[in-house]
Amino acid sequence: MDLTPFYEFAGEHVAVGIHAVDAKGKTVIYNSKMKEIEGFDFEELVDRSFLEMFRFEQQESTLLKVLQSGTPVLNAKQTYWNRKGQEITTINDTYPIFQNEELIGAIELSRDVTTLEKAVYQPLKKYEEPITFSTITAVSSSMKKVIETAEKAAKAKLPVLLIGESGTGKELIAESIHWAASSSGPFYTLFCHGTDLHLLDQLLLDMPNMTGGTIYCERIDLLSLHLQAHLLQIVEQQAGDSICFIASVGEDPVELIGSGKLLKELYYFFSAMTIPLEPLRKRKEDIFPFVTDYFSRHRMNFGSIVKGLDREVTRLFEDYDWPGNLKELELLLDEITSMLTTQDIVTMDLLPQYFKSKSKSSGRLGPEDFIVSRTKDLLPLEDYLFEAEMYYLQKAMDLYQGNVTKAANALGMSRQNLQYRLRKIKKK
Numbered sequence: 125m126d127l128t129p130f131y132e133f134a135g136e137h138v139a140v141g142i143h144a145v146d147a148k149g150k151t152v153i154y155n156s157k158m159k160e161i162e163g164f165d166f167e168e169l170v171d172r173s174f175l176e177m178f179r180f181e182q183q184e185s186t187l188l189k190v191l192q193s194g195t196p197v198l199n200a201k202q203t204y205w206n207r208k209g210q211e212i213t214t215i216n217d218t219y220p221i222f223q224n225e226e227l228i229g230a231i232e233l234s235r236d237v238t239t240l241e242k243a244v245y246q247p248l249k250k251y252e253e254p255i256t257f258s259t260i261t262a263v264s265s266s267m268k269k270v271i272e273t274a275e276k277a278a279k280a281k282l283p284v285l286l287i288g289e290s291g292t293g294k295e296l297i298a299e300s301i302h303w304a305a306s307s308s309g310p311f312y313t314l315f316c317h318g319t320d321l322h323l324l325d326q327l328l329l330d331m332p333n334m335t336g337g338t339i340y341c342e343r344i345d346l347l348s349l350h351l352q353a354h355l356l357q358i359v360e361q362q363a364g365d366s367i368c369f370i371a372s373v374g375e376d377p378v379e380l381i382g383s384g385k386l387l388k389e390l391y392y393f394f395s396a397m398t399i400p401l402e403p404l405r406k407r408k409e410d411i412f413p414f415v416t417d418y419f420s421r422h423r424m425n426f427g428s429i430v431k432g433l434d435r436e437v438t439r440l441f442e443d444y445d446w447p448g449n450l451k452e453l454e455l456l457l458d459e460i461t462s463m464l465t466t467q468d469i470v471t472m473d474l475l476p477q478y479f480k481s482k483s484k485s486s487g488r489l490g491p492e493d494f495i496v497s498r499t500k501d502l503l504p505l506e507d508y509l510f511e512a513e514m515y516y517l518q519k520a521m522d523l524y525q526g527n528v529t530k531a532a533n534a535l536g537m538s539r540q541n542l543q544y545r546l547r548k549i550k551k552k
């Protein structure tokens with residue numbers, strides 16, 4: 125009996141992301157769960173082969189690494205911001221695949237542990253005391269405005285809708301509203317990412333026992349419309365009681381409603397007060413005060429001597445776009461401080477390699493710019509070809525460890541020609 129249809133069905137419906145490549149690194153399997161994890165839409169996937177050419181992300185490189193070494197890489201945890209700007213934490217196992225002792229490809233199995241990570245890890249890690257408005261870095265005028273409105277919301281005790289990209293501090297604001305409202309009960313977070321009917325029903329069962337407190341529904345736009353309707357029923361039943369309801373969404377709610385991702389009625393319920401949080405790239409004044417606060421907490425909690433950033437790192441932080449906002453900065457600082465020994469100033473060599481290459485390319489074209497779609501303008505051909513050439517030449521130089529003669533030879537061009545092109549890249 126041919127079992128292929130069974131395996132195909134299982135591959136599409138299993139709750140693990142699967143990405144397999146052949147011996148040349150070309151994708152041969154990319155299942156639905158992987159699309160969901162990486163945030164791709166179908167239309168974009170058609171162009172995936174193009175994308176692969178330009179992607180430097182860890183995801184691919186683990187597969188390629190395994191392809192080169194022939195040995196598995198297991199339990200690799202990574203937190204990143206996917207194509208839709210959603211924060212995702214996965215644990216990946218990547219294996220080489222052999223047939224008759226010949227390496228024919230590699231496969232990556234990716235478990236989405238975002239919700240688990242938030243529920244288990246974050247409460248342990250953060251501020252030791254309840255979050256109050258004064259704990260929050262708010263130097264920019266837009267963050268000051270956020271705090272002002274949140275203070276009003278705490279007094280009014282009306283439902284609140286927080287709007288902002290992942291990592292902008294929505295949960296912190298929700299928690300500080302809770303404490304400022306001097307609510308007697310607990311602060312609960314309902315992580316909508318990965319929530320199912322069963323968990324929502326559990327919430328329904330638990331609620332009658334709550335005599336106060338706050339329920340924060342994080343990213344209601346990540347629930348299916350069916351579950352949003354269910355959530356609406358739950359919150360409406362309790363409305364008017366002493367429970368305070370706060371929710372968050374990742375983008376403009378009007379657009380979300382327009383594109384069928386947010387139930388209008390659920391939006392109406394929460395939008396008694398709305399608080400938009402700007403992405404960090406639009407309020408860069410908050411970057412360094414946050415770093416200073418982080419370091420002082422680190423000195424206090426771990427007795428370290430870390431004081432600040434050197435000039436080069438400061439410039440890099442200023443220029444970078446921070447797609448994951450303050451959360452991304454915080455994770456980066458966690459990584460940097462874990463490597464500190466006797467140094468009190470953070471220098472370039474303490475920055476992880478992936479961050480250096482990401483920040484170098486920030487401002488330049490990213491992989492998504494190469495996707496051809498009806499909703500976006502095409503890139504001028506010249507820019508497209510320039511990026512492609514730059515990518516290819518840099519990869520060739522890496523492969524030959526910077527040896528221009530050997531790289532030129534492999535590329536079938538003269539040494540002078542390659543040097544000329546490399547200079548052109550540097551100037552851009």
Ligand SMILES: Nc1ncnc2c1ncn2[C@@H]1O[C@H](COP(=O)(O)OP(=O)(O)OP(=O)(O)O)[C@@H](O)[C@H]1O
Nearest residue numbers: 211260261289290291292293294295296450451454
């Ligand atoms: N203004 C801020 N001041 C201090 N810390 C901040 C601020 N904004 C974000 N952070 C830090 O970034 C982390 C992420 O913030 P938070 O979880 O509130 O973001 P979020 O907007 O709720 O993200 P998501 O939509 O992914 O849930 C927090 O743990 C906090 O330490």
